[in-house]
Every structure is written in C-alpha cells, then in structure tokens.
Amino acid sequence: MGIKGFQGTSVLDFPGRIASLVFYGGCNLSCGFCHNPTLIDDFDQYPDMPVEALLDALQQRVGFIDGVVISGGEPTLAPSLAATLMQIKQLGLAIKLDTNGLRPDVVADLLAKQLLDYVALDVKTAPERYGELHHRPVALGALAQTVELLRSGAVDYEFRTTCVPGLVEEQDIQTLGRLLHGGRRWVLQQFVAEHAMDDAMQQCTAFPAQVLHGYAEIARAHVAQVELRGL
Secondary structure, three states: OOEEEEEEEEOOOOOOOOEEEEEEOOOOOOOOOOOOHHHOOOHHHOOOOOHHHHHHHHHHHEOOEOEEEEEOOOHHHOOOHHHHHHHHHOOOOEEEEEEOOOOHHHHHHHHHOOOOOEEEEEOOOOHHHHHHHOOOOOOHHHHHHHHHHHHOOOOEEEEEEEEOOOOOOHHHHHHHHHHHOOOOEEEEEEOOOOOOOOOOHHHOOOOOHHHHHHHHHHHOOOOOEEEEEOO
C-alpha cells in the first residue's frame, strides 16, 4: 500500500493549480472500468518509492508546482499517509486527495489535521449497486459518512462520477442526486473504454454526449455546480 508512481506536473487534476501526481498501490474496490489496473490487482510488481525520494523530487519542483495530487489505487489504505502528507505540507504545497470514500475515519483524520486543501470523492454508482464493483461486501454507510464530512466541512471538494453504460443509468443518477443533495460540485465524466481493467469494459461504447447532458440536468436539481468532463 505504498507509493508506486510519481508524475512531475499536471495542470488538469487540481483546480486552479499546477501539481505533481503521486500514486498509491492497492484498492478496496475492483471496478472493471478502472484506468489504473496495475495499481489495483498487481501493484506488488512495482517497488515502493521511498518517501525521502518523493520529498526530494517535490522539493526540486517547489516554485514551479504549487500542489500535489494524491491518487491511486486508494491512498487512504496506506498506514503512513498522514505522516507523508504532513511532510508534503511542510514544503508549502497544497494537497488534493482522490478517494472512493470508503475510509471515512481516515478522511476525517486528514481533515482534522488540516492536511487537505481539496478532495475529489469518486461516487461510482447508486449505493445499492456497489456490490457489482467488488468481490467482497462494501460498507455503504462509509460512503455516506464521507459525503457528509465533505458537505458539512470547510475544505473545497467535488463529487465525481464516471458515467459507465450499464452501471450509471438515469435511475442511478437520480439515486445519487439524493445522496449528494446540497453538495457544492458534482463532476460527471465521460467513460473511456481503452484502458479499462475489465476486458469486457474495453468493448463498451460510451454514452452519447446528449445522455450526459441529460444526466447533468438531473444533477443540477441537487448540487450547486455541475461540470461535464471528457466530452
């Protein structure tokens, strides 16, 4: 569950900032549409990147980057996450966390320690369908807890749903709308089949743009801001 990858700069993953990307291995879901499959089911093939090497690489970029995106896999599974983020903060860098929200205790701890500046919470489909995303039971109450942590907190955030045909249909968007109601921002992003973990998903045809625009209309009844990505 350590650091498995590092990308020097990105201008897309942290709103308003130029950031480096840090990838953790391991996940507590196994979504067939995941675009980082080797970080999910075969992450031990990559040696862990020492924290000292990461901090040195970030230090060299201070002044060019102003933030770091912590992604995965699922970074909240890493026991040393808080300690690593504290050291990144000491470099004067802002931190964005990408998470599936199934470890609300970890998210709450990071928020309480003021280690996060932005959170992207991936909301995969209607909660009752999460069993389709994993081969073990999923604690759905955990997802609702993380939603409420963000909705009631001060740190900026977005809810994010990849619109996968067969998994995210109109009824699922309506159900998610009720879960996310009162939130700040909900991003609906287009599914890209090419790099999906599941071979069957690689053959799946993405929704036409008008379907996502229809989903956005449903979402606007529930959150303050809706954004479409990937169209």
